[in-house]
Amino acid sequence: MSTLFAMMDPDLPLSATHEVRDRCLCLHLQRAARRLARRFDATLRPHGLTNGQFSLLMALNRPEGPRIGDLVPLLGMDRTTLTAALKPLERRGLVCSVADAADARARRLVLTAAGLARLKAALPAWRATHDAVDATLDAGGPEGLRQALKQIG
Incomplete structure (x- = not known):
C-alpha cells in the first residue's frame, strides 16, 4: 500500500473517531451553527441580506452609532473581519461611517435610511x-441553550 495513506493504528482505534463524532462539542456546535446560518440565510435572502449582515445591521440600531471596537465583542469578530463585512453594506448604502463628535479621529457606524428600512422589513x-427554531428546542428551551453557551469561555 502507498505511504500516502495511513493504515489504522491500534493506538488510534476507530472507537476514538466515534467518540469524537458523538462527544465533541465543537463539532456539534459548528454543525448546528452552519445549519442555522443556512436557514436564516434562506429566510433573509428575499430581503437582500445574509444572517451575518442582518446581525451587523441590528448591532448598529442604537441611538448613537457604535465604533468598530464596540462591535468586536458583541459580534465575536475580529476587527479585520468586521471591517471586511461592513464594506459591502457601505457600498450598498445601508451603512455609513461618520466622525465621532467627541473625538474627530474616531469614526462611528450608523444605519442609513435604506439600512433601517431593510432591517425593519427583514x-x-x-x-x-x-420562533420555529425555538419551538424545536427542548430540555431548557432556547433560554437554557443560550445560558449554557454563554458559560463556555
Missing part, C-alpha cells in the same frame, strides 16, 4: 424563523 421574517 425583522418579521427573522422572528418567524426564530
Whole structure:
C-alpha cells in the first residue's frame, strides 16, 4: 500500500473517531451553527441580506452609532473581519461611517435610511424563523441553550 495513506493504528482505534463524532462539542456546535446560518440565510435572502449582515445591521440600531471596537465583542469578530463585512453594506448604502463628535479621529457606524428600512422589513421574517427554531428546542428551551453557551469561555 502507498505511504500516502495511513493504515489504522491500534493506538488510534476507530472507537476514538466515534467518540469524537458523538462527544465533541465543537463539532456539534459548528454543525448546528452552519445549519442555522443556512436557514436564516434562506429566510433573509428575499430581503437582500445574509444572517451575518442582518446581525451587523441590528448591532448598529442604537441611538448613537457604535465604533468598530464596540462591535468586536458583541459580534465575536475580529476587527479585520468586521471591517471586511461592513464594506459591502457601505457600498450598498445601508451603512455609513461618520466622525465621532467627541473625538474627530474616531469614526462611528450608523444605519442609513435604506439600512433601517431593510432591517425593519427583514425583522418579521427573522422572528418567524426564530420562533420555529425555538419551538424545536427542548430540555431548557432556547433560554437554557443560550445560558449554557454563554458559560463556555
